[in-house]
Amino acid sequence: xxxxxxxxxxxxxxxxxxxxxxxxxxxxxxxxxxxxxxxxxxxxxxxxxxxxxxxxxxxxxxxxxxxxxxxxxxxxxxxxxxxxxxxxxxxxxxxxxxxxxxxxxxxxxxxxxxxxxxxxxxxxxxxxxxxxxxxxxxxxxxxxxxxxxxxxxxxxxxxxxxxxxxxxxxxxxxxxxxxxxxxxxxxxxxxxxxxxxxxxxxxxxxxxxxxxxxxxxxxxxxxxxxxxxxxxxxxxxxxxxxxxxxxxxxxxxxxxxxxxxxxxxxxxxxxxxxxxxxxxxxxxxxxxxxxxxxxxxxxxxxxxxxxxxxxxxxxxxxxxxxxxxxxxxxxxxxxxxxxxxxxxxxxxxxxxxxxxxxxxxxxxxxxxxxxxxxxxxxxxxxxxxxxxxxxxxxxxxxxxxxxxxxxxxxx
Ligand code: SAH
Ligand code: SF4
Numbered sequence: 258x259x260x261x262x263x264x265x266x267x268x269x270x271x272x273x274x275x276x277x278x279x280x281x282x283x284x285x286x287x288x289x290x291x292x293x294x295x296x297x298x299x300x301x302x303x304x305x306x307x308x309x310x311x312x313x314x315x316x317x318x319x320x321x322x323x324x325x326x327x328x329x330x331x332x333x334x335x336x337x338x339x340x341x342x343x344x345x346x347x348x349x350x351x352x353x354x355x356x357x358x359x360x361x362x363x364x365x366x367x368x369x370x371x372x373x374x375x376x377x378x379x380x381x382x383x384x385x386x387x388x389x390x391x392x393x394x395x396x397x398x399x400x401x402x403x404x405x406x407x408x409x410x411x412x413x414x415x416x417x418x419x420x421x422x423x424x425x426x427x428x429x430x431x432x433x434x435x436x437x438x439x440x441x442x443x444x445x446x447x448x449x450x451x452x453x454x455x456x457x458x459x460x461x462x463x464x465x466x467x468x469x470x471x472x473x474x475x476x477x478x479x480x481x482x483x484x485x486x487x488x489x490x491x492x493x494x495x496x497x498x499x500x501x502x503x504x505x506x507x508x509x510x511x512x513x514x515x516x517x518x519x520x521x522x523x524x525x526x527x528x529x530x531x532x533x534x535x536x537x538x539x540x541x542x543x544x545x546x547x548x549x550x551x552x553x554x555x556x557x558x559x560x561x562x563x564x565x566x567x568x569x570x571x572x573x574x575x576x577x578x579x580x581x582x583x584x585x586x587x588x589x590x591x592x593x594x595x596x597x598x599x600x601x602x603x604x605x606x607x608x609x610x611x612x613x614x615x616x617x618x619x620x621x622x623x624x625x626x627x628x629x630x631x632x633x634x635x636x637x638x639x640x641x642x643x644x645x646x647x648x649x650x651x652x653x654x655x656x657x658x659x660x661x662x663x664x665x666x667x668x
Contacts, residue, residue, distance in 0.1 A: 285425065287378045292355040293326060293348075294437060295430025297479060308347040318344070320488075326354060327489025330437065330446035356434040360387065362442065368394040372438060376407070376431050386425065388467050390435040392443065392459070399443075400461040403435045405477050406468025411502055413522075413535050415567055417601040418467045426473040432480035436462065436490060462492055464499040465520070471504035471511065481515050494518075500565065505541040505549045512554030519553050520563035520594070521546060525573050526581040534573070543585070550589055561590045567598050568609035568617065579620035592627040 293304060301322055302315040310318055321339050325331040332354050334345040357374035364370050370392040375385050388404040408421035436459065440446055445458040462484060464470040470477045477499070485494050499511050500520040511519060523546070525531035531538040538546075550562050564586060568574050582593065595618055598608040609617070614630055621628035 284380045285378055285428075286381065288353075288355075290351060290353050292353045292377065292430050292434070293322065294354060294356060295428060295433045295480060295483065297429075297483070298323065304352060308344070308351055310344065323486075323489055327483065327486065328447055328491075330440055332356075332441070356437045356441065357388070357431060359438060359442070370439075370442070372435075372442070374435065374438060376427070380425065383423065386423070388427065388431070388435070390439065390466060392439050394458065398460050399458045400463055401436060401439050401459050402463050402466050403432060404466030404468055405432060405464055405470040405473050409468050410472065411469050411535070411537055413502060413524075413537075415524075415534060415569060415598060415604060415606050417604070420603075421467075424468075426476055427468070427480075429476050429480040429483065432477060433483050433490075435466075436484055436492075440490075460492070461496040462498070463520075464497075469502055469504065470499050471501045471507035474504075474507045474510060478510070478515050481517055485515075485517075495560065498563065500563075502535050502537050503541050503546040503549075504537070505545045508546075508549040508553060512556070516555060518560065518563070519550070519556070520565055521550060522567075523564045523582075524567050524569075526578055526585050530573060534567075534569075547585065547589065550591075556590050558590045561592045563592050563594050565594045565596055567596045568614050569598050570607040570609045570613070572606060574609040574613050574617055576616060576620065579617045583621060583624040583626070586626070592629075593621050595621075595628055595630045597630065 293301060296304060298319050301319045305315050305318050305322075306312070318340070321337070325337045325340075329336075331337060334340070334349045334354070337345055340348075355377055357376050359372050360375050361373040362370065363372075372390045372392075373387055374390055375387050379385065386407045388407055390404060391402040393400045393402070404427065406424060406426050408424035409416070409418045410424050412419040439459050443458040462481075464477065464481075481494075481497055481499070484490050484492050485497060494516045495518060497515075497517040498520050499515070499517050500522060501508065501511070502522045508519065511517060522535060523531075523543075524534050525538075526543070528538060528542045531543055550556070553562060556562055564582075566573070566582065586593070595614060597614065598606055600606065600608065618628045618630055
Protein backbone atom coordinates (compact mmCIF):
# COMPACT_ATOMS: atom_id res chain seq x y z
CA UNK A 258 0.00 0.00 0.00
CA UNK A 259 1.16 3.52 -0.71
CA UNK A 260 2.88 5.33 2.13
CA UNK A 261 0.45 8.24 1.88
CA UNK A 262 -2.41 6.03 2.95
CA UNK A 263 -2.73 5.32 6.64
CA UNK A 264 -3.29 1.65 7.43
CA UNK A 265 -6.98 0.84 7.72
CA UNK A 266 -6.84 -0.21 11.39
CA UNK A 267 -5.72 3.33 12.23
CA UNK A 268 -8.95 4.82 11.02
CA UNK A 269 -11.29 2.31 12.60
CA UNK A 270 -10.94 4.13 15.90
CA UNK A 271 -10.71 7.68 14.61
CA UNK A 272 -13.47 7.99 12.01
CA UNK A 273 -16.93 8.33 13.47
CA UNK A 274 -19.87 7.70 11.21
CA UNK A 275 -22.68 10.16 11.73
CA UNK A 276 -26.09 8.51 11.76
CA UNK A 277 -28.58 9.61 9.13
CA UNK A 278 -30.92 11.38 11.57
CA UNK A 279 -28.14 13.74 12.80
CA UNK A 280 -28.20 15.54 9.49
CA UNK A 281 -31.86 16.49 9.87
CA UNK A 282 -33.08 20.04 9.85
CA UNK A 283 -34.08 20.43 13.51
CA UNK A 284 -32.98 24.04 13.89
CA UNK A 285 -33.86 25.30 10.41
CA UNK A 286 -36.16 28.31 10.37
CA UNK A 287 -38.04 28.84 7.12
CA UNK A 288 -38.48 32.39 5.80
CA UNK A 289 -41.66 34.22 6.89
CA UNK A 290 -43.01 33.92 3.40
CA UNK A 291 -42.00 30.44 2.30
CA UNK A 292 -41.47 29.55 -1.34
CA UNK A 293 -43.94 27.28 -3.09
CA UNK A 294 -41.07 25.80 -5.10
CA UNK A 295 -40.56 22.19 -4.13
CA UNK A 296 -44.05 21.50 -2.80
CA UNK A 297 -45.81 18.37 -3.98
CA UNK A 298 -49.27 18.70 -5.50
CA UNK A 299 -50.84 17.70 -2.15
CA UNK A 300 -48.79 20.29 -0.25
CA UNK A 301 -49.63 22.91 -2.86
CA UNK A 302 -53.33 22.12 -2.36
CA UNK A 303 -52.88 22.63 1.40
CA UNK A 304 -51.10 25.93 0.76
CA UNK A 305 -54.06 27.03 -1.36
CA UNK A 306 -56.35 26.05 1.50
CA UNK A 307 -54.53 28.47 3.81
CA UNK A 308 -55.41 31.38 1.51
CA UNK A 309 -59.08 30.42 1.38
CA UNK A 310 -59.35 28.38 -1.83
CA UNK A 311 -62.33 26.03 -1.49
CA UNK A 312 -61.53 22.34 -1.49
CA UNK A 313 -63.43 21.58 -4.69
CA UNK A 314 -61.43 24.22 -6.55
CA UNK A 315 -58.00 23.19 -5.33
CA UNK A 316 -57.23 20.48 -7.85
CA UNK A 317 -57.74 22.83 -10.74
CA UNK A 318 -55.76 25.62 -9.07
CA UNK A 319 -52.92 23.25 -8.27
CA UNK A 320 -52.80 22.33 -11.94
CA UNK A 321 -52.57 26.00 -12.90
CA UNK A 322 -49.87 26.79 -10.37
CA UNK A 323 -47.90 23.68 -11.29
CA UNK A 324 -47.93 24.76 -14.88
CA UNK A 325 -46.81 28.31 -14.10
CA UNK A 326 -44.13 27.26 -11.67
CA UNK A 327 -42.61 24.20 -13.30
CA UNK A 328 -43.39 24.55 -16.99
CA UNK A 329 -43.03 28.26 -17.48
CA UNK A 330 -40.72 29.05 -14.57
CA UNK A 331 -42.80 31.93 -13.15
CA UNK A 332 -40.85 33.91 -10.59
CA UNK A 333 -43.80 36.00 -9.40
CA UNK A 334 -47.54 35.50 -8.99
CA UNK A 335 -48.13 38.63 -11.09
CA UNK A 336 -47.53 36.86 -14.36
CA UNK A 337 -50.11 34.13 -13.70
CA UNK A 338 -52.72 35.48 -16.07
CA UNK A 339 -54.99 32.44 -15.75
CA UNK A 340 -55.27 32.98 -11.99
CA UNK A 341 -57.63 35.62 -10.60
CA UNK A 342 -56.12 38.88 -9.37
CA UNK A 343 -57.51 38.28 -5.87
CA UNK A 344 -55.93 34.87 -5.57
CA UNK A 345 -52.63 36.15 -6.93
CA UNK A 346 -52.61 38.88 -4.28
CA UNK A 347 -53.54 36.44 -1.52
CA UNK A 348 -50.77 34.06 -2.57
CA UNK A 349 -48.27 36.89 -2.76
CA UNK A 350 -49.04 37.89 0.80
CA UNK A 351 -48.28 34.46 2.19
CA UNK A 352 -45.81 32.87 -0.23
CA UNK A 353 -43.07 33.49 -2.77
CA UNK A 354 -41.67 31.59 -5.75
CA UNK A 355 -38.11 32.17 -4.58
CA UNK A 356 -35.23 29.95 -5.58
CA UNK A 357 -31.81 29.87 -3.94
CA UNK A 358 -30.03 33.16 -4.53
CA UNK A 359 -27.06 33.27 -6.91
CA UNK A 360 -24.07 34.67 -5.00
CA UNK A 361 -21.42 33.97 -7.63
CA UNK A 362 -21.80 32.88 -11.23
CA UNK A 363 -18.79 31.82 -13.25
CA UNK A 364 -18.93 31.09 -16.94
CA UNK A 365 -16.16 29.25 -18.72
CA UNK A 366 -15.25 29.93 -22.35
CA UNK A 367 -16.51 26.42 -23.12
CA UNK A 368 -19.92 27.21 -21.62
CA UNK A 369 -19.51 25.42 -18.30
CA UNK A 370 -21.18 27.40 -15.53
CA UNK A 371 -20.86 27.27 -11.79
CA UNK A 372 -23.18 28.89 -9.34
CA UNK A 373 -22.61 29.47 -5.67
CA UNK A 374 -26.10 29.54 -4.21
CA UNK A 375 -27.28 30.98 -0.91
CA UNK A 376 -30.20 29.10 0.57
CA UNK A 377 -33.25 30.90 1.92
CA UNK A 378 -34.18 30.51 5.57
CA UNK A 379 -31.68 30.32 8.39
CA UNK A 380 -30.26 28.25 11.16
CA UNK A 381 -29.90 30.58 14.18
CA UNK A 382 -26.30 31.41 15.02
CA UNK A 383 -24.98 30.18 11.68
CA UNK A 384 -23.95 32.00 8.53
CA UNK A 385 -26.32 31.63 5.61
CA UNK A 386 -25.94 28.21 4.10
CA UNK A 387 -24.53 27.84 0.62
CA UNK A 388 -24.28 25.07 -1.94
CA UNK A 389 -22.86 24.77 -5.40
CA UNK A 390 -24.35 23.71 -8.66
CA UNK A 391 -22.52 23.15 -11.95
CA UNK A 392 -23.83 23.13 -15.52
CA UNK A 393 -21.87 21.29 -18.19
CA UNK A 394 -23.05 21.66 -21.79
CA UNK A 395 -21.86 19.00 -24.18
CA UNK A 396 -23.37 19.04 -27.66
CA UNK A 397 -27.04 18.10 -27.44
CA UNK A 398 -26.70 17.32 -23.76
CA UNK A 399 -26.57 19.72 -20.83
CA UNK A 400 -25.89 18.19 -17.45
CA UNK A 401 -26.63 19.83 -14.16
CA UNK A 402 -24.72 18.62 -11.11
CA UNK A 403 -26.98 19.17 -8.10
CA UNK A 404 -26.22 19.16 -4.35
CA UNK A 405 -28.29 17.27 -1.76
CA UNK A 406 -26.72 18.52 1.48
CA UNK A 407 -24.69 21.43 2.77
CA UNK A 408 -21.42 19.58 3.45
CA UNK A 409 -21.31 15.83 4.05
CA UNK A 410 -20.87 13.69 7.15
CA UNK A 411 -19.13 10.81 5.47
CA UNK A 412 -15.49 11.91 5.46
CA UNK A 413 -14.22 10.13 2.38
CA UNK A 414 -10.49 10.72 2.60
CA UNK A 415 -10.10 12.11 -0.94
CA UNK A 416 -13.16 14.40 -0.85
CA UNK A 417 -13.14 17.97 0.30
CA UNK A 418 -16.87 18.20 1.00
CA UNK A 419 -16.39 15.65 3.76
CA UNK A 420 -14.06 18.03 5.60
CA UNK A 421 -16.69 20.76 5.84
CA UNK A 422 -17.91 21.13 9.43
CA UNK A 423 -21.38 22.36 8.70
CA UNK A 424 -23.84 19.77 7.49
CA UNK A 425 -27.52 19.94 6.89
CA UNK A 426 -29.97 18.27 4.60
CA UNK A 427 -31.51 20.32 1.82
CA UNK A 428 -35.29 20.47 1.65
CA UNK A 429 -37.01 19.58 -1.65
CA UNK A 430 -37.41 23.23 -2.67
CA UNK A 431 -33.68 23.80 -2.30
CA UNK A 432 -32.94 20.82 -4.53
CA UNK A 433 -35.58 21.57 -7.17
CA UNK A 434 -34.56 25.23 -6.74
CA UNK A 435 -31.10 24.46 -8.14
CA UNK A 436 -32.71 23.19 -11.34
CA UNK A 437 -34.95 26.27 -11.45
CA UNK A 438 -31.98 28.62 -11.04
CA UNK A 439 -30.14 26.88 -13.85
CA UNK A 440 -33.18 27.18 -16.12
CA UNK A 441 -33.57 30.85 -15.15
CA UNK A 442 -29.94 31.66 -15.92
CA UNK A 443 -29.89 29.68 -19.14
CA UNK A 444 -33.18 31.07 -20.40
CA UNK A 445 -34.40 27.51 -20.51
CA UNK A 446 -38.12 27.82 -19.79
CA UNK A 447 -40.69 26.79 -22.37
CA UNK A 448 -42.16 30.23 -22.93
CA UNK A 449 -38.84 31.93 -23.46
CA UNK A 450 -38.32 30.33 -26.85
CA UNK A 451 -40.55 29.77 -29.85
CA UNK A 452 -43.24 27.18 -29.39
CA UNK A 453 -42.26 23.80 -30.68
CA UNK A 454 -38.66 24.83 -31.21
CA UNK A 455 -37.58 24.88 -27.63
CA UNK A 456 -34.26 23.15 -27.38
CA UNK A 457 -33.58 22.22 -23.83
CA UNK A 458 -30.36 23.31 -22.21
CA UNK A 459 -30.68 21.28 -19.02
CA UNK A 460 -31.29 17.76 -20.29
CA UNK A 461 -29.67 15.64 -17.57
CA UNK A 462 -29.43 15.79 -13.79
CA UNK A 463 -26.71 14.19 -11.69
CA UNK A 464 -26.98 14.16 -7.90
CA UNK A 465 -23.22 14.46 -7.63
CA UNK A 466 -22.79 17.83 -6.01
CA UNK A 467 -22.25 18.32 -2.30
CA UNK A 468 -23.60 15.72 0.08
CA UNK A 469 -24.70 12.12 0.21
CA UNK A 470 -28.18 11.97 -1.37
CA UNK A 471 -29.09 8.74 0.38
CA UNK A 472 -28.48 10.36 3.78
CA UNK A 473 -31.28 12.71 2.77
CA UNK A 474 -33.43 10.19 0.93
CA UNK A 475 -36.95 11.53 1.46
CA UNK A 476 -36.18 15.09 0.43
CA UNK A 477 -34.14 13.91 -2.55
CA UNK A 478 -36.97 11.60 -3.63
CA UNK A 479 -39.61 14.33 -3.33
CA UNK A 480 -37.41 16.75 -5.26
CA UNK A 481 -36.53 14.33 -8.04
CA UNK A 482 -40.15 13.31 -8.52
CA UNK A 483 -40.91 16.96 -9.18
CA UNK A 484 -37.95 17.30 -11.53
CA UNK A 485 -39.14 14.22 -13.45
CA UNK A 486 -42.83 15.20 -13.49
CA UNK A 487 -44.04 15.19 -17.07
CA UNK A 488 -46.37 18.16 -16.55
CA UNK A 489 -43.57 20.33 -15.27
CA UNK A 490 -39.79 20.28 -15.53
CA UNK A 491 -40.12 16.93 -17.25
CA UNK A 492 -36.60 15.53 -17.21
CA UNK A 493 -36.91 11.80 -17.83
CA UNK A 494 -35.88 9.47 -15.02
CA UNK A 495 -33.39 7.85 -17.36
CA UNK A 496 -31.62 11.18 -17.48
CA UNK A 497 -31.47 11.58 -13.72
CA UNK A 498 -28.58 9.85 -11.95
CA UNK A 499 -28.20 9.59 -8.21
CA UNK A 500 -24.68 8.96 -6.93
CA UNK A 501 -24.16 7.27 -3.58
CA UNK A 502 -21.12 6.28 -1.60
CA UNK A 503 -22.99 3.08 -0.77
CA UNK A 504 -25.81 3.62 1.76
CA UNK A 505 -26.98 0.05 1.23
CA UNK A 506 -30.35 0.13 3.06
CA UNK A 507 -31.51 3.09 0.97
CA UNK A 508 -30.42 1.92 -2.47
CA UNK A 509 -33.50 -0.17 -3.22
CA UNK A 510 -35.80 2.78 -2.48
CA UNK A 511 -33.95 4.98 -4.93
CA UNK A 512 -34.96 2.50 -7.59
CA UNK A 513 -38.49 1.72 -6.46
CA UNK A 514 -39.56 5.18 -5.23
CA UNK A 515 -37.66 7.44 -7.63
CA UNK A 516 -36.81 5.13 -10.51
CA UNK A 517 -33.70 7.08 -11.41
CA UNK A 518 -30.36 5.81 -12.65
CA UNK A 519 -27.84 4.76 -10.03
CA UNK A 520 -24.16 5.58 -9.70
CA UNK A 521 -22.03 4.07 -6.98
CA UNK A 522 -18.77 5.52 -5.71
CA UNK A 523 -16.73 2.36 -5.61
CA UNK A 524 -13.14 3.67 -5.81
CA UNK A 525 -11.52 0.47 -4.53
CA UNK A 526 -11.79 -3.25 -5.12
CA UNK A 527 -10.67 -4.42 -1.67
CA UNK A 528 -12.45 -3.70 1.60
CA UNK A 529 -9.23 -2.78 3.38
CA UNK A 530 -8.55 0.08 0.96
CA UNK A 531 -12.19 1.07 0.57
CA UNK A 532 -12.49 1.34 4.38
CA UNK A 533 -9.78 3.95 4.09
CA UNK A 534 -11.14 5.87 1.11
CA UNK A 535 -14.87 5.60 1.83
CA UNK A 536 -15.21 5.01 5.60
CA UNK A 537 -18.87 4.06 5.15
CA UNK A 538 -17.47 0.81 3.76
CA UNK A 539 -16.87 -0.35 7.32
CA UNK A 540 -20.61 -0.36 7.76
CA UNK A 541 -21.57 -1.54 4.29
CA UNK A 542 -18.68 -3.45 2.72
CA UNK A 543 -18.16 -3.97 -0.99
CA UNK A 544 -20.06 -7.28 -1.17
CA UNK A 545 -23.18 -5.70 0.33
CA UNK A 546 -22.96 -2.69 -1.96
CA UNK A 547 -22.69 -4.93 -5.01
CA UNK A 548 -25.60 -7.08 -3.84
CA UNK A 549 -27.73 -3.95 -3.57
CA UNK A 550 -26.65 -3.10 -7.11
CA UNK A 551 -27.57 -6.56 -8.40
CA UNK A 552 -31.04 -6.06 -6.92
CA UNK A 553 -31.45 -2.46 -8.03
CA UNK A 554 -34.98 -2.15 -9.44
CA UNK A 555 -34.92 -1.62 -13.17
CA UNK A 556 -31.20 -2.28 -13.69
CA UNK A 557 -30.61 -3.87 -17.10
CA UNK A 558 -28.20 -3.70 -20.00
CA UNK A 559 -29.99 -0.63 -21.24
CA UNK A 560 -30.16 0.86 -17.72
CA UNK A 561 -26.69 0.23 -16.43
CA UNK A 562 -25.34 1.14 -13.04
CA UNK A 563 -22.40 3.51 -13.17
CA UNK A 564 -19.43 2.67 -10.98
CA UNK A 565 -17.36 5.71 -10.19
CA UNK A 566 -13.68 5.16 -9.66
CA UNK A 567 -11.44 8.05 -8.69
CA UNK A 568 -7.89 7.63 -9.98
CA UNK A 569 -5.44 7.99 -7.10
CA UNK A 570 -1.78 7.66 -7.95
CA UNK A 571 -0.18 4.59 -6.42
CA UNK A 572 -3.26 3.86 -4.32
CA UNK A 573 -5.94 2.22 -6.44
CA UNK A 574 -4.71 2.61 -10.01
CA UNK A 575 -2.64 -0.53 -10.67
CA UNK A 576 -3.23 -2.94 -13.53
CA UNK A 577 -4.16 -5.56 -10.88
CA UNK A 578 -6.78 -3.19 -9.53
CA UNK A 579 -8.24 -2.78 -13.00
CA UNK A 580 -8.41 -6.55 -13.52
CA UNK A 581 -9.93 -7.06 -10.08
CA UNK A 582 -12.51 -4.37 -10.86
CA UNK A 583 -13.59 -6.21 -13.97
CA UNK A 584 -13.89 -9.49 -12.04
CA UNK A 585 -15.81 -7.84 -9.23
CA UNK A 586 -18.45 -6.35 -11.49
CA UNK A 587 -19.05 -9.55 -13.45
CA UNK A 588 -22.77 -10.15 -13.92
CA UNK A 589 -23.80 -6.61 -13.03
CA UNK A 590 -25.06 -4.38 -15.86
CA UNK A 591 -22.39 -1.78 -15.32
CA UNK A 592 -20.42 1.03 -16.82
CA UNK A 593 -17.33 2.40 -15.21
CA UNK A 594 -16.57 6.06 -14.88
CA UNK A 595 -12.92 6.84 -14.24
CA UNK A 596 -12.53 10.20 -12.54
CA UNK A 597 -9.18 11.97 -12.48
CA UNK A 598 -8.60 12.92 -8.84
CA UNK A 599 -8.91 16.61 -8.21
CA UNK A 600 -6.54 17.60 -5.42
CA UNK A 601 -7.37 20.15 -2.73
CA UNK A 602 -5.21 21.83 -0.06
CA UNK A 603 -4.21 19.29 2.54
CA UNK A 604 -5.31 16.28 0.52
CA UNK A 605 -2.93 13.38 0.84
CA UNK A 606 -3.41 11.97 -2.65
CA UNK A 607 -2.26 12.76 -6.16
CA UNK A 608 -4.04 12.17 -9.44
CA UNK A 609 -2.80 9.12 -11.34
CA UNK A 610 -0.54 9.79 -14.31
CA UNK A 611 -2.40 10.11 -17.58
CA UNK A 612 -0.80 7.04 -19.17
CA UNK A 613 -1.74 4.99 -16.12
CA UNK A 614 -5.35 6.16 -16.43
CA UNK A 615 -5.26 5.12 -20.08
CA UNK A 616 -3.87 1.69 -19.29
CA UNK A 617 -6.46 1.20 -16.59
CA UNK A 618 -9.21 2.35 -18.91
CA UNK A 619 -8.05 -0.01 -21.65
CA UNK A 620 -8.37 -3.06 -19.42
CA UNK A 621 -11.83 -2.05 -18.39
CA UNK A 622 -12.78 -1.29 -21.98
CA UNK A 623 -11.40 -4.57 -23.30
CA UNK A 624 -13.51 -6.39 -20.75
CA UNK A 625 -16.55 -4.94 -22.48
CA UNK A 626 -17.34 -1.96 -20.27
CA UNK A 627 -17.77 1.58 -21.40
CA UNK A 628 -15.11 3.41 -19.41
CA UNK A 629 -15.18 7.09 -20.25
CA UNK A 630 -12.54 9.36 -18.82
CA UNK A 631 -13.73 12.90 -19.16
CA UNK A 632 -11.43 15.59 -20.42
CA UNK A 633 -11.62 18.37 -17.86
CA UNK A 634 -13.89 21.20 -18.97
CA UNK A 635 -14.00 24.81 -17.96
CA UNK A 636 -10.28 24.98 -17.37
CA UNK A 637 -10.34 28.75 -17.37
CA UNK A 638 -12.68 28.93 -14.41
CA UNK A 639 -10.80 26.22 -12.64
CA UNK A 640 -7.60 28.13 -13.10
CA UNK A 641 -9.17 31.17 -11.53
CA UNK A 642 -10.36 29.11 -8.63
CA UNK A 643 -7.00 27.44 -8.33
CA UNK A 644 -5.36 30.79 -7.72
CA UNK A 645 -7.56 31.31 -4.70
CA UNK A 646 -7.18 27.77 -3.49
CA UNK A 647 -4.81 28.37 -0.64
CA UNK A 648 -6.81 31.19 0.87
CA UNK A 649 -10.38 30.01 0.75
CA UNK A 650 -11.70 26.59 1.46
CA UNK A 651 -14.92 27.45 -0.30
CA UNK A 652 -13.37 28.13 -3.68
CA UNK A 653 -11.20 25.08 -3.68
CA UNK A 654 -14.31 23.08 -2.89
CA UNK A 655 -15.96 24.65 -5.88
CA UNK A 656 -13.06 23.80 -8.10
CA UNK A 657 -13.23 20.22 -7.00
CA UNK A 658 -16.94 20.06 -7.59
CA UNK A 659 -16.66 21.39 -11.10
CA UNK A 660 -13.96 19.02 -12.17
CA UNK A 661 -15.77 16.11 -10.63
CA UNK A 662 -19.01 16.98 -12.32
CA UNK A 663 -17.25 17.35 -15.61
CA UNK A 664 -15.70 13.97 -15.23
CA UNK A 665 -18.93 12.35 -14.63
CA UNK A 666 -21.51 12.73 -17.30
CA UNK A 667 -21.82 10.35 -20.16
CA UNK A 668 -25.55 9.68 -20.61
N1 SAH B 1 -21.85 11.68 -1.95
C1 SAH B 1 -22.11 11.07 -3.18
C2 SAH B 1 -22.33 12.06 -4.32
C3 SAH B 1 -21.43 13.26 -4.38
S1 SAH B 1 -19.76 12.99 -4.70
C4 SAH B 1 -21.04 10.08 -3.52
O1 SAH B 1 -20.03 10.03 -2.83
O2 SAH B 1 -21.24 9.31 -4.47
C5 SAH B 1 -19.73 12.63 -6.46
C6 SAH B 1 -18.49 11.87 -6.89
O3 SAH B 1 -17.28 12.66 -6.82
C7 SAH B 1 -18.24 10.65 -6.03
O4 SAH B 1 -17.95 9.52 -6.82
C8 SAH B 1 -17.04 11.08 -5.23
O5 SAH B 1 -16.38 9.97 -4.72
C9 SAH B 1 -16.26 11.89 -6.23
N2 SAH B 1 -15.23 12.76 -5.64
C10 SAH B 1 -15.21 13.32 -4.41
N3 SAH B 1 -14.07 14.04 -4.24
C11 SAH B 1 -13.37 13.95 -5.37
C12 SAH B 1 -12.11 14.49 -5.80
N4 SAH B 1 -11.39 15.25 -5.01
N5 SAH B 1 -11.71 14.19 -7.04
C13 SAH B 1 -12.46 13.43 -7.87
N6 SAH B 1 -13.66 12.89 -7.52
C14 SAH B 1 -14.10 13.14 -6.28
FE1 SF4 C 1 -19.64 12.72 1.08
FE2 SF4 C 1 -19.58 11.73 -1.40
FE3 SF4 C 1 -17.63 13.36 -0.49
FE4 SF4 C 1 -17.83 10.89 0.44
S1 SF4 C 1 -17.37 11.48 -1.69
S2 SF4 C 1 -17.49 12.75 1.68
S3 SF4 C 1 -20.04 10.61 0.49
S4 SF4 C 1 -19.76 13.90 -0.81
